[in-house]
Amino acid sequence: MRAGLTVGEFSRVTHLSAKTLRHYHDVGLLEPADVDPATGYRYYSLDQVPPAQVIRRLRGLDMPVADVKAVLAAEAVADRNKLISAHLDRLETKLVEARAAVDDLRDLLRRAPGGPVIEHRSVPAQPAIGIRAVIDRADVLSWWQGALGELNGVIGAQHLRRTGPSGGLFDSDLYEHERGEAVVFVPVEAGLRPVGRVTAFVVPPAELAIAVHPGPLNDIDLTYGDLGTYAARHEIGVEGPLREYYLRDPIETSAEAEWRTEVGWPIFRSDAT
Structure with missing residues (x-):
């Protein structure tokens, strides 16, 4: 048998x-x-x-x-369905991420040659309030959004006067070693009463090559690429944190397409006065 x-x-x-x-x-x-x-x-x-x-x-x-x-x-049908539904939800999330990656690649392939307009700018030291932390690169976006919201909350609660757009400083280790120091700041007049993570901060002076990045930050690496290529080609790049100024940020609008970010690459300017 x-x-x-x-x-x-x-x-x-x-x-x-x-x-x-x-x-x-x-x-x-x-x-x-x-x-x-x-x-x-x-x-x-x-x-x-x-x-x-x-x-x-x-x-x-x-x-x-x-x-x-x-x-x-699983003995109960409801338990089986719950497990399967949870996996399907994860697949849906991956599908959304894959579609976003496809759209990013298509945008890159359609990108016009020449890149953005790049200007040189001398930035003076500037009093500000800030939040500083050593973070993993994978956590940059969520940390940035939380820090920006916290800073603006303190500004409102303490009635501080803003003197410029919010910004960020990002150490090279964040990109080279996927972990490094980051600072999110908002220039203000004096008068902060330190609370929680928020402390007084002086944005250091710098010579920068600057380009404007329009829209969401998920493809801001393209603007960084333009600036880094420009600095290397002209042999003017120097060591120092990369810098961003948020001309229009999530605090002003939740519509990512309307965001405007100035990206600053540290340079040596022989023509600076």
């Missing part, structure tokens, strides 16, 4: 290759119904066809093996 379906037969029934079935056996996802102790041949039962079909579809959606096991082990 046969012990069940052979690997080849079960493979044809389920459209799972012998290699895949062997892997699922090794990781404990779909173990054979019987293994011949003498030959090591594996056999599967017809009752294993439905779970194999479920596994094939879930793995086809890139669900991790551990999560597939949890789905198969």
